[in-house]
Amino acid sequence: MAKHMMTNHFDEAKALDDTYVMHTYGRLPVEFVSGSGAELTDSTGKVYLDFLAGIGCASLGHADPVVAAAIKSQLDRVWQVGNYYYVEHRGELAQAISELLSTITDEEGHAMGSTGTLWKTFFANSGAEANEGALKVARRWGEKKLGGASGIITARQSFHGRTLATLAATGQDVFHKSFGPFPDGFTSVALNDLDALAAAVEAGGACAIMLECVQGEGGVWPAELSYLQDVRDLCDEHGLALIVDEVQTGFFRCGAPFAFQMAGIEPDIVSMAKGIASGFPTGAVAARAELADLMVPGDHGSTFGGNALAAAAGLATVTELVQRNMGEHVIATGQHLAERLAELPHVTEVRGRGLMRGIQLDVPIATPLVDEGLKAGLVLNHIGDSILRFLPPLVVTEQQIDTMAEHLAMLIEQLA
Numbered sequence: 001m002a003k004h005m006m007t008n009h010f011d012e013a014k015a016l017d018d019t020y021v022m023h024t025y026g027r028l029p030v031e032f033v034s035g036s037g038a039e040l041t042d043s044t045g046k047v048y049l050d051f052l053a054g055i056g057c058a059s060l061g062h063a064d065p066v067v068a069a070a071i072k073s074q075l076d077r078v079w080q081v082g083n084y085y086y087v088e089h090r091g092e093l094a095q096a097i098s099e100l101l102s103t104i105t106d107e108e109g110h111a112m113g114s115t116g117t118l119w120k121t122f123f124a125n126s127g128a129e130a131n132e133g134a135l136k137v138a139r140r141w142g143e144k145k146l147g148g149a150s151g152i153i154t155a156r157q158s159f160h161g162r163t164l165a166t167l168a169a170t171g172q173d174v175f176h177k178s179f180g181p182f183p184d185g186f187t188s189v190a191l192n193d194l195d196a197l198a199a200a201v202e203a204g205g206a207c208a209i210m211l212e213c214v215q216g217e218g219g220v221w222p223a224e225l226s227y228l229q230d231v232r233d234l235c236d237e238h239g240l241a242l243i244v245d246e247v248q249t250g251f252f253r254c255g256a257p258f259a260f261q262m263a264g265i266e267p268d269i270v271s272m273a274k275g276i277a278s279g280f281p282t283g284a285v286a287a288r289a290e291l292a293d294l295m296v297p298g299d300h301g302s303t304f305g306g307n308a309l310a311a312a313a314g315l316a317t318v319t320e321l322v323q324r325n326m327g328e329h330v331i332a333t334g335q336h337l338a339e340r341l342a343e344l345p346h347v348t349e350v351r352g353r354g355l356m357r358g359i360q361l362d363v364p365i366a367t368p369l370v371d372e373g374l375k376a377g378l379v380l381n382h383i384g385d386s387i388l389r390f391l392p393p394l395v396v397t398e399q400q401i402d403t404m405a406e407h408l409a410m411l412i413e414q415l416a
């Protein structure tokens, strides 16, 4: 009886959503109503192992009690006052971000020290907004230091968001078919091709290079660490700002606090979102003080950005990530995940870093794998026909990875 009623609840929820919500996503037939750690529960009570984490957001796992307590405590005081005022926790969160951004790590992501750099943050609400801010800081740099240069060079297969400027920055033609005209000044070159990048810089007019250290939405394609070092050198040679989009890779997703640290470089501008507040909607862009100080009152803003709830959620998340030594956990479990994925049938390549992994399949079964995975209690994600992407909550255990891998191996055998 209870089950019957709950099934009706899902049908009703689906009908309402299908009728009244814009169809900008192909939706899977499930409504998740609760979660804990790397598990999600749907409206019928079925439990799933989650290898997507709300698209890379629930860094501490679903409904983490410490973050929940911080939000609840703030909820009873004040939510939104606007950026004309000081907001509790916002400064502390920005300081914590500055310290994380200054971390020196080795190539695997183990923390080794601090650069001592001062980073200043602007708070937004999403990754795309964070990147909009990054682009504005870079163009201000071009205006003040590079004689008005405004061009932004990005990478093919990149993804930077869904606003018009971030779509223009996104180096995938499929995103440029409609909704034009886009803002001018964007060009993209193949990732890991230094000659192509150098030629684009030599062509003149650029103020910045913008990259993801591991391209997420484009199919989990890592930038080589030596390439990132060369890009830094190229920027230094020409005075360009280096923007690193850490929206997906940041906050220990790849092991290091931020993925650029594994290359031993320091960017000028870093955008972030997803994992920053363990799923509470927040975005941010940080810049080294030299660039950040070029932005003055009136240059940029956001009504909700850095609101009291987001600041509380972000500060609790970042504090917990550091206190729980999440980087070391991600390095170990990320390695385990990569090994288990490499053993799967029909996998020709495992890509990525830490707990951001992609597998290339030699059969085009990625979509049915996601559908069948859901039926089997696995939340999976595909990019195109033959890539699966894994972004579990960072608290995922080796045992949960083993369970997922065993189920996935069977599903691949069935569908291939």
Ligand SMILES: Cc1ncc(COP(=O)(O)O)c(C=O)c1O
Residues within 6 Å of the ligand: 126, 127, 128, 129, 131, 159, 160, 161, 162, 212, 216, 217, 245, 246, 247, 248, 273, 274
């Ligand atoms: C690297 C990167 N940048 C930007 C974005 C856009 O973030 P949002 O969807 O929060 O606007 C994403 C989203 O997937 C992303 O992966």
